[in-house]
Amino acid sequence: MADLPYATVRRIMKNxxxxxxxxxxxxxxxxxxxxxxxxxxxxxxxxxENAGSRTTVMKDDVRISAEEIHGVISL
Amino acid sequence: MADLPYATVRRIMKNxxxxxxxxxxxxxxxxxxxxxxxxxxxxxxxxxENAGSRTTVMKDDVRISAEEIHGVISL
Numbered sequence: 001m002a003d004l005p006y007a008t009v010r011r012i013m014k015n016x017x018x019x020x021x022x023x024x025x026x027x028x029x030x031x032x033x034x035x036x037x038x039x040x041x042x043x044x045x046x047x048x049e050n051a052g053s054r055t056t057v058m059k060d061d062v063r064i065s066a067e068e069i070h071g072v073i074s075l
Numbered sequence: 076m077a078d079l080p081y082a083t084v085r086r087i088m089k090n091x092x093x094x095x096x097x098x099x100x101x102x103x104x105x106x107x108x109x110x111x112x113x114x115x116x117x118x119x120x121x122x123x124e125n126a127g128s129r130t131t132v133m134k135d136d137v138r139i140s141a142e143e144i145h146g147v148i149s150l
Contacts, residue, residue, distance in 0.1 A: 027134075
């Protein structure tokens with residue numbers, strides 16, 4: 001696991017309008033954020049590799065990866 | 076912004092197989108993770124509010140919210 005900071009994830013939930021949040025809810029969002037990041041990251045790596053075997057992942061790889069993953073999801 | 080840790084986000088990219096990553100790429104993934112979390116969080120708040128005006132966001136609210144947002148995306 002990537003150890004995202006509990007306080008930061010909880011703050012995102014409070015900023016989204018949550019009056020109170022259970023600990024389990026914070027850990028669940030943390031888990032989902034990591035899964036999402038892993039998905040975007042691995043797609044980014046594939047995009048970079050397919051661009052002439054480039055070994056450095058660039059901003060545009062991440063951006064394009066997210067667009068592919070989101071599909072109709074607008075973040 | 077939520078200030079996710081740079082080193083942690085970079086590590087997720089390295090774990091996904093990236094040999095090298097540009098700084099901009101790390102910041103882009105960080106930005107996307109925050110947007111994703113805000114989206115899941117705000118949907119979670121709505122789900123909790125619709126469940127008899129519950130004021131505490133629970134784990135299941137987050138889980139259901141993510142399912143609604145992902146649609147066909149399997150994380």
